[in-house]
Amino acid sequence: MKFLLDYTLLCFLVTCISSSPLERRADDDCDVTANENALLDGPTSDIEAGIGVEFESGSVMLEPVNCPAFDARTQMCVELKGKIIDHGQGVSDQGSGSTWELTGDTTFEACLSAEYILNGKVLKLGKDMVVTAAKEAAADFLSWKPSVNSPPTIKVEGSDCDWKITAPDDPDNAPNIKWSPQITAPLPLEAIQAIFQKANSKQSSNLLSKNSPNKGMAYVTKDFFQAKPGGISPDTVTNDVLGFFSLLLSYAKVAGRIKDFEITSPKQALNIMPRSDFSTLYQQVKSSLLSKDLYSIVGILACYTYDIDTQSVNIDAAYCSGDLSSPQSNQQFDKIIFYSSEPPNPNRNTLEFTIKDWLDSIVDDAVATDLLTTFDATYYDNSIGFLANAIENVIGTARAVPLFEFRYLPGIKTTEFSTTVDEVEKELVGYHTAFQKSPSIQKRGLSWYNAASWLKRRQNANTACNATINPEEPAQISNSAGLSSSIISESPLTTGTGESTTTQSSEASSGVVFSTLEPEISSKSPGNSNNVIATSTIIPGAETISPAVESLPQTTQQASLVTTSIQAVAGTTALTKSGSAAASKLLRRDTTAAPTTTNSTSPSATSTPICSLQNQDPDEGVYTQHCICGTVTAPLIFIPTANVTAATQSCDYTTMPTPKPTYAEPNTVPYPYTITKAQGEVVECQSLGTSTGPGFITSLCLGTTAIISTATPIITQKLAVQVGQDPVYVGTLSSTAVYTSVSSILESLCPSLTGSSTGACATPTGKIDTEYIDTTDWDPASLEIRVETSYYKTSAEREAMIQSAAASFAAGLKTAGNCQSVNYKHDCFIGFCSKRTNVDNVCSSTSFTGVQSFDGMQEGPSGYMDVEFALDVHASKFDCAGTLGTIDAAMEIITPLLGPLAPVGEIIDAILGVAEVACQIKEG
Numbered sequence: 001m002k003f004l005l006d007y008t009l010l011c012f013l014v015t016c017i018s019s020s021p022l023e024r025r026a027d028d029d030c031d032v033t034a035n036e037n038a039l040l041d042g043p044t045s046d047i048e049a050g051i052g053v054e055f056e057s058g059s060v061m062l063e064p065v066n067c068p069a070f071d072a073r074t075q076m077c078v079e080l081k082g083k084i085i086d087h088g089q090g091v092s093d094q095g096s097g098s099t100w101e102l103t104g105d106t107t108f109e110a111c112l113s114a115e116y117i118l119n120g121k122v123l124k125l126g127k128d129m130v131v132t133a134a135k136e137a138a139a140d141f142l143s144w145k146p147s148v149n150s151p152p153t154i155k156v157e158g159s160d161c162d163w164k165i166t167a168p169d170d171p172d173n174a175p176n177i178k179w180s181p182q183i184t185a186p187l188p189l190e191a192i193q194a195i196f197q198k199a200n201s202k203q204s205s206n207l208l209s210k211n212s213p214n215k216g217m218a219y220v221t222k223d224f225f226q227a228k229p230g231g232i233s234p235d236t237v238t239n240d241v242l243g244f245f246s247l248l249l250s251y252a253k254v255a256g257r258i259k260d261f262e263i264t265s266p267k268q269a270l271n272i273m274p275r276s277d278f279s280t281l282y283q284q285v286k287s288s289l290l291s292k293d294l295y296s297i298v299g300i301l302a303c304y305t306y307d308i309d310t311q312s313v314n315i316d317a318a319y320c321s322g323d324l325s326s327p328q329s330n331q332q333f334d335k336i337i338f339y340s341s342e343p344p345n346p347n348r349n350t351l352e353f354t355i356k357d358w359l360d361s362i363v364d365d366a367v368a369t370d371l372l373t374t375f376d377a378t379y380y381d382n383s384i385g386f387l388a389n390a391i392e393n394v395i396g397t398a399r400a401v402p403l404f405e406f407r408y409l410p411g412i413k414t415t416e417f418s419t420t421v422d423e424v425e426k427e428l429v430g431y432h433t434a435f436q437k438s439p440s441i442q443k444r445g446l447s448w449y450n451a452a453s454w455l456k457r458r459q460n461a462n463t464a465c466n467a468t469i470n471p472e473e474p475a476q477i478s479n480s481a482g483l484s485s486s487i488i489s490e491s492p493l494t495t496g497t498g499e500s501t502t503t504q505s506s507e508a509s510s511g512v513v514f515s516t517l518e519p520e521i522s523s524k525s526p527g528n529s530n531n532v533i534a535t536s537t538i539i540p541g542a543e544t545i546s547p548a549v550e551s552l553p554q555t556t557q558q559a560s561l562v563t564t565s566i567q568a569v570a571g572t573t574a575l576t577k578s579g580s581a582a583a584s585k586l587l588r589r590d591t592t593a594a595p596t597t598t599n600s601t602s603p604s605a606t607s608t609p610i611c612s613l614q615n616q617d618p619d620e621g622v623y624t625q626h627c628i629c630g631t632v633t634a635p636l637i638f639i640p641t642a643n644v645t646a647a648t649q650s651c652d653y654t655t656m657p658t659p660k661p662t663y664a665e666p667n668t669v670p671y672p673y674t675i676t677k678a679q680g681e682v683v684e685c686q687s688l689g690t691s692t693g694p695g696f697i698t699s700l701c702l703g704t705t706a707i708i709s710t711a712t713p714i715i716t717q718k719l720a721v722q723v724g725q726d727p728v729y730v731g732t733l734s735s736t737a738v739y740t741s742v743s744s745i746l747e748s749l750c751p752s753l754t755g756s757s758t759g760a761c762a763t764p765t766g767k768i769d770t771e772y773i774d775t776t777d778w779d780p781a782s783l784e785i786r787v788e789t790s791y792y793k794t795s796a797e798r799e800a801m802i803q804s805a806a807a808s809f810a811a812g813l814k815t816a817g818n819c820q821s822v823n824y825k826h827d828c829f830i831g832f833c834s835k836r837t838n839v840d841n842v843c844s845s846t847s848f849t850g851v852q853s854f855d856g857m858q859e860g861p862s863g864y865m866d867v868e869f870a871l872d873v874h875a876s877k878f879d880c881a882g883t884l885g886t887i888d889a890a891m892e893i894i895t896p897l898l899g900p901l902a903p904v905g906e907i908i909d910a911i912l913g914v915a916e917v918a919c920q921i922k923e924g
Contacts, residue, residue, distance in 0.1 A: 043186075043390045043403060044121055049432065050392060051130045052120020052184040053421055055137070059168055059177050061110030065152045067161035076159070077111040080104050083157040085114065087144050099123060099133040102140065104156055110166055112156065116141070118421070120184050126395050126429045131422045138417040147171035175415045183207065183406045183424055184275060186392035189284050190439060191431035192272065192404065193243030196220075199271070200308050202852065202864055204722075206424045209271050209408040216269040218249040219306040223313040226325045229300035231290040238439035244285045247274065248294070249301050251372060252355045255336045265380040266338075266372060267407070276402035277385030278362045278370040284402065284438070294359040299334070303327035309789040338375050395432040611651040627651035719800060720861075721808050724848025727818075728869045730783060731770035732842060735813040741768045742806035745785050746867070750802060753795050761787035761865065772871070773822050773842055784870045792853070792863040801851040801865040809869060812845025819843040845869070 044050040062085070064076075085102045099119050104112035116137040123129045149171065152164035168177065198205045199213040209215060220242050222234040232241070254269035267273045274281060282294075291297070303320030304313050304327070315327055322328040336355050353371050361371040373385030383405075391400040412420050611629040627634040627650070637650050673685040730738065745766030753759050765786045772781040792798040812818050822842045847870065853863035 043387065043392055044124070047392050047400065049125040049186050049395050050120045051118075051123050051125045051421075051425060051428065053116075053118035053130060053134065053424075054182040054184075055116040055118075055179040055417065056105055056182070057114050057177055057179045058107055060114035060146055061107065061165070061167040062104065062112045062114070062154065062156070062163045063110055063166050064159065064161040065164050067159075077104075077106055080112060080156055080158055081106045083159070085112075085163075086155045086157070087146065087150075088153065088155075099129070100137045102137075112163075114141075114146075116179075116417075125185060125425065126432070128422075128425075130425055131418050134417040134421045138414050141177070141414050142174050145171040145174045147173075175413060177414050178411045179414065179417075180411050181409050181420060181424075183409070183421075183428075184403060185406075185428050186394070186401045186403050187428070187431055188240060188394060188399070188401045188435040188438065189243035189247075189281065190239035190435050191243070193239045193246060194431065194434075195272065196243065196246045200306055201311065202308070202850070202861070202866075206420075206427045207271075207406040207409070210410045210725075212408070213271070214308060215271050215408065216250055216254050217271075218246065218253050220246040220249055220301055220304075221306060221313060223324070224301050224304045227300055227303075227327060230293070230297040232288075232297070238285075238288055240439050241285045241288050244281055245298065245301055247272070247281065248278070248298055248359070252298060252302065252333075252336065252358075255338045255355065265383075266376055267380070267383045271406060271408050273383060273405045273407060274385055274402060275383075275387045275405050276390050277373045277388050279367075280385075280389045280391065280402050282362050288439075292363045294362060295356040298355070298359060299329065300327065302333045303329065311791075338372065394436055395429065397436050399436065399438060609653050609656045611653050613651045627653070629653055629656060632656065718854040719804050720852045720854070721804055722848075722850035722852075723808060723812075724846045724850075726847040727844040728783070728847040729772065729781075729844050729871045730813060731772060731781065733768070733770050733783075733813070735810040738768070738813060738845075739806050739810035742785060742809055742867075743802055746787070746802040746805060746865075749785075749787055750790065750792075750798055750865070753792075753798065758791065758793050759798065760792070761790040763787070770871075781871055786868045786870070788866040788868050790863075790865040792865070793855075797853050797855070797863045801853055801863060804851045805849045805865055805867045808849045808851075809845050809867070813843045818845060 082103050082105075085104055087102070099122060101117045101119070103115050103117055105115040107113040118130055118133045118137065123133055146165045146168070148165055148167070148169050150165045152162050154163040154165070156163055195205060195207055196214075196217055196219045197203075199208050199217055200219040202213075205213070222237055222242070224245075225232050225234045225237050250270055251266060254266070289297075303316055303322075304324070305316040306312075307314055313324065315322065315324065319333045320327040320329050333355065338353055338355075338358065353375070358371045361367050361369075369385060369388055373388075376382060376384040377386070387403055390403055392403060393400055609629045609632075611627045611634070614626050614628050627637075629651075634651075634653065637652065733741075745768070746761070749764065749766055750761035751759055763786070765784050768783040768785070770781050770783050772779045790801075792801060820842055848866070848868055850866045851864065852861040855862040
């Protein structure tokens with residue numbers, strides 16, 4: 001059978017490794033003129049969360065014409081990577097760079113290919129800006145309609161040549177040109193862990209590859225800490241720490257593949273690539289780690305592996321033996337090295353280092369960046385960790401988090417630009433909403449942690465940057481219960497450019513809450529149904545403060561102003577010899593930093609007080625906004641809305657306010673919301689959120705909850721179906737016959753349950769007899785059916801998934817685009833020839849159907865069944881999109897069969913009621 005090459009794999013194959021590092025994006029404050037072609041994926045100048053997007057296409061290719069430098073084409077093409085393409089027919093300010101640009105990318109098949117860049121430096125996450133930019137970029141391409149017949153008058157920045165289009169051939173095919181998107185955005189590490197979890201539990205995500213969502217991932221779960229490495233136990237490890245070690249272990253275990261040339265760059269190992277370096281990631285979890293010896297932790301974590309089929313943790317026999325509670329290393333992990341024996345530039349020296357060398361460099365303050373980041377910059381294209389210590393804030397908060405790029409995403413058409421980025425943006429906003437507070441920071445009472453607290457100078461090879469930081473120290477609070485917490489101080493950040501930025505408060509938030517990782521989530525304002533974070537601009541006056549202000553916890557506070565001036569000069573040390581010893585001396589960190597000065601002052605009634613805005617924080621017992629002025633708790637100042645530029649203006653007191661009396665917190669907290677959970681519990685909630693998955697949206701109780709009744713569980717069974725994109729030839733079999741045969745085979749492969757046991761399908765292959773027909777052949781054939789992986793907890797769940805898998809596969813045979821008429825002519829024998837004409841319904845269907853079952857009793861699927869279909873033939877034709885349109889017909893087959901499942905509850909929209917179907921249309 002001939003399978004079509006996945007577009008994302010095609011992009012992987014044509015990736016060009018340059019002979020010198022190419023900057024992906026530049027710093028606004030510290031740009032280096034030598035890197036003028038830096039791409040526009042961020043970071044933002046004000047550290048507000050941004051989003052950058054790249055749309056790459058190997059289907060739109062350009063070559064120079066009448067070019068005197070044509071003999072130096074290869075080097076010229078590399079140097080033009082990221083330069084603006086001006087086709088002169090755009091519908092917007094093409095090439096302005098304000099929100100998007102059309103640029104050139106390198107490829108093996110042509111000098112340049114087209115790439116649209118949506119500017120992550122100015123496009124803010126959660127404000128629909130990126131959707132607008134995507135629409136404009138798509139409109140530009142649809143107006144251009146490039147083809148081989150386009151006049152050779154295209155200009156490329158930095159080139160004196162004219163340029164011509166060598167692909168595509170048809171200008172009318174512009175809407176259907178395929179593009180490979182890449183997304184760059186800031187995310188907390190616990191969100192990265194949530195994405196790892198989705199990839200390894202067969203849940204869908206707009207930030208993962210559809211074909212290989214867990215590509216290269218070493219998914220670290222709490223069960224990896226059974227031996228308590230570094231003093232961390234399964235009960236104490238937080239989700240951000242899990243996300244950090246999932247990334248570390250993933251890159252560590254693929255190091256050997258680089259040496260063996262299974263991959264040509266570390267960034268090809270995973271779908272997720274850190275754009276901030278690993279030292280910056282380490283700072284996110286440093287307070288939760290009892291030891292700086294990362295290798296002593298990772299070396300033990302390497303003993304474990306997560307089995308996606310059984311959803312369980314096992315010993316990784318490649319590195320260890322023993323049991324889960326006491327694994328024994330075989331020292332193979334110690335021998336893994338990052339190594340490049342044939343660097344793209346032969347003038348560079350070989351760099352070789354072990355996993356321990358790399359992990360030690362992450363925590364070494366004397367080294368500018370970790371060794372893996374240096375390795376990628378030295379031998380590849382300077383992508384991993386290129387942004388060094390770049391950070392951006394979680395939406396609506398002052399929490400600073402690293403930036404990541406998401407790669408190998410499904411290919412899309414030109415007409416799908418805006419819908420794709422809209423879906424991506426909503427998922428990203430959901431993570432920002434769910435993970436507004438750092439588990440590690442909260443664990444140690446450091447809720448003041450923000451961008452100002454650790455913002456460091458941005459380094460370049462020849463330029464130094466200055467930054468003046470004026471954070472307030474956390475004001476410690478003791479409430480009537482004797483518990484202590486910290487108050488966040490939102491003070492302006494003054495950067496080297498002289499611009500001041502202030503992080504504004506956010507009273508309203510919405511989006512997706514991923515409760516499986518148990519995030520702490522801020523309260524949600526009732527009635528706000530937007531899909532983006534709403535920033536508060538209306539600051540209530542003192543006269544509007546409710547009596548609840550009188551009920552703030554009894555507090556004793558101390559405040560001081562810390563003014564820190566940081567001036568650092570960047571330096572570099574050339575790599576002159578091999579080995580980790582030489583490599584560890586690269587790019588020393590801040591060794592020439594000027595001394596810091598610290599001035600502590602206490603506000604007084606006769607001077608302008610230092611006041612900070614305290615937002616609502618129900619988890620810490622803070623239920624209203626107010627101001628903290630030294631030891632005084634004060635109400636918000638009324639400011640007319642027209643004059644508001646920042647939420648912190650409501651605390652701009654010119655004189656010390658009179659202390660207001662405070663009282664003990666009342667015993668009860670109002671619960672304005674009531675929901676009934678799937679398990680039957682009726683609960684009152686302080687605030688609400690939502691949780692989404694394939695085929696369902698449920699409400700979640702956030703903040704403090706109170707169970708007011710427990711009822712008999714109400715089970716609502718739901719199914720989600722995924723349809724693969726590769727075709728398989730079926731022949732002349734009817735959809736009804738195929739449904740019956742597939743159901744029967746799955747019934748035999750998947751044994752019924754007995755007692756209280758769970759079950760899974762057997763691995764042998766079932767077969768259905770059919771015929772393979774084309775214009776010259778008419779041969780007997782077999783359609784092979786194999787269950788790749790499965791799990792079910794009840795007989796009814798098993799039946800539902802079997803019927804859904806069979807019905808989905810049969811639905812493909814009722815799609816017109818999947819079938820064709822074949823005129824077969826038999827070979828002549830002694831002058832006699834036979835001919836059969838108009839052989840109808842020679843059809844193909846999907847080669848994969850995946851069914852997930854959700855019983856409402858747990859997060860994620862309660863059961864799953866992945867079925868593969870194969871036939872050893874030549875070419876097949878499969879219309880994936882058309883099949884989705886006719887899965888509707890499958891309901892006619894499956895609905896009457898669901899009657900016996902009544903005890904399990906209603907199966908909602910058995911096949912049609914899905915939130916997402918993993919179906920990517922492929923071109924022949």
